[in-house]
Amino acid sequence: MLKKIECLSDEEIKVILRAADGIIASGGRTLLAKILKGSREKKLLELELDKCPVYGYYKSEKLEDVMDKIDWMIDFDFLEIQYSGKLPMIVYTERGWQIECDQYADELLSEWKKWLEEEKQDIDMTYLKDRNRQMILLLLDKVKESGNKAFIPYLKLWEKIEYKKVKEAIRTTTKALENNEQVDEQLIKERIAANTEALKGSAPQDLLLKCWDCGDRFTFSISEQKFFKQKGFQLPKTCKKCLEKRKELFY
Structure with a gap:
């Protein structure tokens, strides 16, 4: 329940x-x-x-x-x-990480903005190394979208300590800021819309599963799903009738 x-x-x-x-x-x-x-x-x-x-x-x-x-x-x-x-x-879940990834990238970007206000320069960027790749690439997208060239020194410091693939992404972001490249407004709108949709969640509902024994459909209720989740069980493969038959055969 x-x-x-x-x-x-x-x-x-x-x-x-x-x-x-x-x-x-x-x-x-x-x-x-x-x-x-x-x-x-x-x-x-x-x-x-x-x-x-x-x-x-x-x-x-x-x-x-x-x-x-x-x-x-x-x-x-x-x-x-x-x-x-x-x-x-x-x-x-996939939905939860989508939301967290976006808000964590925003949190990191806000920290960079604070550094600019405080005129910090020699930042130890190793705190970003070995972070989730998806989140790091999203952060770089947000840096590029900001159009703020004052971030370039941070990007160059970061590039020095990163692995090859992330280095390339950082370099691309740096060039985009240097060249005043326009951002894709449609992509930004789509990302915002996707996050707004993700925040709606997915309301629990009964599932209709197919029994591997008899082939009939059976209802897997919300309360049963909750119990299975808490116990770490996989979805049931047999209906209750077939399960009872199995028990009778073995016991």
Whole structure:
């Protein structure tokens, strides 16, 4: 059964996705809830998860209510559970990563803008090395779209420490800024529209599956899906009738 939460705002969706970024495939629902709650638990502080920009966003709410919000994110296809051995870990769905990738790239670009205001020059750009390639290329797109030539020194510093393929992408962005190349406004509009659509989520609904034994269709309910997700099970391949027949044969 779905939790009592009817809907989360776009801001809340982005906040929860941002909080999950530091523990993807290494932490579960409870740890994510504690980050959002602003827990001072020793383990959390040792992992420096209190440095997350949305740490404590839900500090005035009960931990169980924050957990409900995380479950809503799972139900609506922003996050999902994958098992590492017997441990359930939080991971992004394709939809969730699309949103997080875009907002993280914006966060990095905002940091660059702040550096310009502070007139910072000798920046250690190794913090960008080995980051997710999709997010890095999106950041470069956003730098190019800004048309701000003041970013060129940062790009050149970054290029010095990167691998070949990223170096080429950085060089292309630098040349685009130097030559005042026009950006593709249509691509920007399409990206914004895609992210807006992604934020709508995917409402849970019953699935109609085909039984591998008898060939008939059977309903896989929302509550059953939720249970299977929590346990890390794959989709069922047989209907309940055929499953009962199998049990009778073996027992």
